[in-house]
Amino acid sequence: MTRRLILWLTGATTAFWLIAAGLGISVMQDEFGEFFDGSLQETAERLLPLVLDDLKRRQGPLSPQHLRRQAEDIGDEYLVYQVRDTQGHVLIRSHDAPVEPFEAPLKRGFWGNDDFQFYTASAGDGTVFVQVADAMANRNEAITEGGMALFLPVLVLIPVSIGLIWLIVRRTLAPVDDLRRAIEEKDGGNMAPVPSRMLPRELQPIARSVNHLLTRLQAAFDAEREFAANSAHELRTPIAGALAQTQMLIAELDGPKKRRAQQIEASLINLGHTAEKLLQLARAEAGIGAGSTNVDLARVLELVLIDFERGDQASSRLRFEREEGARLEGPYSEDAFAIVLRNLIENALLHGRAEEPVVVRLEKGGVMRIVNGAVPLAPAELAIIRKRFGRGATLSPGSGLGLSIAERLLQQMNVRFEILSPATGRKDGFEVVMRFSDKAAV
Numbered sequence: 001m002t003r004r005l006i007l008w009l010t011g012a013t014t015a016f017w018l019i020a021a022g023l024g025i026s027v028m029q030d031e032f033g034e035f036f037d038g039s040l041q042e043t044a045e046r047l048l049p050l051v052l053d054d055l056k057r058r059q060g061p062l063s064p065q066h067l068r069r070q071a072e073d074i075g076d077e078y079l080v081y082q083v084r085d086t087q088g089h090v091l092i093r094s095h096d097a098p099v100e101p102f103e104a105p106l107k108r109g110f111w112g113n114d115d116f117q118f119y120t121a122s123a124g125d126g127t128v129f130v131q132v133a134d135a136m137a138n139r140n141e142a143i144t145e146g147g148m149a150l151f152l153p154v155l156v157l158i159p160v161s162i163g164l165i166w167l168i169v170r171r172t173l174a175p176v177d178d179l180r181r182a183i184e185e186k187d188g189g190n191m192a193p194v195p196s197r198m199l200p201r202e203l204q205p206i207a208r209s210v211n212h213l214l215t216r217l218q219a220a221f222d223a224e225r226e227f228a229a230n231s232a233h234e235l236r237t238p239i240a241g242a243l244a245q246t247q248m249l250i251a252e253l254d255g256p257k258k259r260r261a262q263q264i265e266a267s268l269i270n271l272g273h274t275a276e277k278l279l280q281l282a283r284a285e286a287g288i289g290a291g292s293t294n295v296d297l298a299r300v301l302e303l304v305l306i307d308f309e310r311g312d313q314a315s316s317r318l319r320f321e322r323e324e325g326a327r328l329e330g331p332y333s334e335d336a337f338a339i340v341l342r343n344l345i346e347n348a349l350l351h352g353r354a355e356e357p358v359v360v361r362l363e364k365g366g367v368m369r370i371v372n373g374a375v376p377l378a379p380a381e382l383a384i385i386r387k388r389f390g391r392g393a394t395l396s397p398g399s400g401l402g403l404s405i406a407e408r409l410l411q412q413m414n415v416r417f418e419i420l421s422p423a424t425g426r427k428d429g430f431e432v433v434m435r436f437s438d439k440a441a442v
Contacts, residue, residue, distance in 0.1 A: 002169055009165045014158055021150040028146050036139055037110060037117070043079055044121040044132040051083050051092060051130055052123055081132040091128070102131050112136075175199050183210060226282075235275045243268040277401040280339050281388075284408040297328040297337050297436075298362060304341045305360065308349075317349060321361040328366060328436060336409045343402035344432055348372035352430065366436035374430040377421040386419065410434060 083092035088101050104111045104118035106129050111118045116133040123129075175198075182194045193214060196207035246268060250261045305320055348358040352372030361369045377385075388404040403419075410417045416435040423429030 002173055005169050005173075006162065006166050009169070010158070010162050013161050013165070014154075017154045017157065021147075021154055024150050025143065025147045028150075029143050032139060032142055032146070036134055036142075037119070040079065040110075040117065040119040040132055040134050041121075044081070044119045044130050047081060047132065048121045048123065048128075048130045052128060055083075055091070055128065078138055079132055079134055081130060084129045084131065086127055086129075097133075102133060104131050104133075175203055179203055179207060236272065236279075239268055239272045239275060243272065274401075277405065280343070280405050281401055281408075284336075284339070284405050284412075294329055294331055295334050297330070297332060297334070298322070298326075300334050300337050301328070301341060301360070301362065301368075304338055304345070308345060317352075317354075317357045318345070319357045319359045321359060323361075323363050326362045326364045328362060328368070330436065332413050336413060340406040340409050340434075343406045344370050347402045348430070348432075368434040368436070369424075369431060371423045371429055371431045374421070374428065376428050377430065382419055382421060406432075 080094045080097040082090050082094075082097050082102055084090055084101060084106065086106070088106060090099070090101050093099070102116075102118060103113060104116075104120055106120065106122075108120055108122045111120065115136055117136060117139070118131055118133050121130045121132075179194065179199060193211040194207045196204050196211070199207055243265065246261055246265045250258055250265060253261055302320075305318060308318060345358065345360065348370055349372070352358055352374050356373030358370065358372045361371070363369070386403055386407065388401060407417050414437065416433075418433040418435070420431040420433065421429070423431035424433075
């Protein structure tokens with residue numbers, strides 16, 4: 001919009017200036033014509049009595065007379081003249097006047113051709129005519145120089161006008177850019193009202209409408225989070241009870257009935273896992289990622305890895321590598337970071353190749369990597385698994401929430417999150433990279 005305004009305003013201003021300059025040249029041409037014609041007529045009428053007096057003083061037959069100027073006065077004459085008799089013979093001519101008579105008729109008044117504009121003045125008895133000529137080249141030169149005097153300032157003013165118009169438009173539309181940036185910052189974790197008091201009167205209704213919409217969205221998000229959290233929390237107890245009863249039933253049964261009970265047990269475990277993920281998602285949407293005090297995230301990482309080693313047989317595949325001097329401290333939420341780690345490590349153990357280790361590596365510069373063996377994924381598949389409830393081509397159980405929960409929390413922690421497939425330095429594998437700020441690595 002800014003670019004279009006600048007282009008349209010500059011184009012309109014330039015067009016108006018060019019039209020004004022063209023009209024000025026047209027008026028100037030008419031005025032110059034009147035001025036030159038007046039000078040031509042005045043010169044002829046002033047020469048006439050002088051010529052008549054000179055002719056009266058002559059004795060004998062009249063012969064053509066050529067008036068020459070002194071050497072220091074040699075130069076082009078703007079006006080040339082001839083004095084002619086009734087037969088058209090030239091009696092007197094100026095220095096630059098041609099020898100041959102002018103083409104102009106011996107008739108009082110103006111006459112012109114492509115090269116000259118003439119004015120003819122005649123004596124009272126009509127025996128002597130004074131014809132003064134003005135070269136059209138002189139008039140065209142004057143019009144050209146006058147036109148350049150009008151157009152050259154326009155050429156200078158155009159870039160100046162562009163700069164002024166750009167500055168004015170930018171300053172005028174600055175509140176629009178502020179409102180746009182304020183709206184762009186709004187997401188599920190930032191529903192603060194858009195400031196409207198400092199906006200121009202024309203933009204205040206837009207800001208109020210956006211704030212009303214944000215209020216309604218906040219209410220909807222709160223209701224959704226509350227429902228998810230309450231549902232997940234309330235489901236945990238009955239699911240745990242049903243799972244315990246099913247496990248007791250499995251211990252008492254044999255044969256096909258036991259296999260069916262074991263299927264029920266697997267379904268209940270998956271349901272409990274999904275309820276746990278929904279509870280984590282609700283906490284992530286509530287914005288628990290931001291922290292106010294400095295914490296040692298490396299210690300949290302070690303605790304999470306110890307917890308995996310104690311509770312999961314697949315934890316034997318975990319490999320923890322830490323560069324010497326690598327640290328991870330900053331104003332983060334320990335709880336949020338633990339949720340991120342659990343989801344990412346669970347995904348690596350669950351979906352990675354069972355015969356390959358899962359490497360958790362902490363590097364200098366606040367970089368953390370989790371790498372597992374897997375078939376390389378196409379960019380379209382990577383985009384799918386990053387979506388909420390998105391699952392790739394896998395037979396492993398899961399809800400498709402782990403990556404979205406981790407990415408949401410890392411966004412709140414201002415941590416850059418990358419997914420790479422194949423992994424760095426490999427032809428296959430799956431890798432997630434978390435890049436914390438430089439301050440976290442100090």
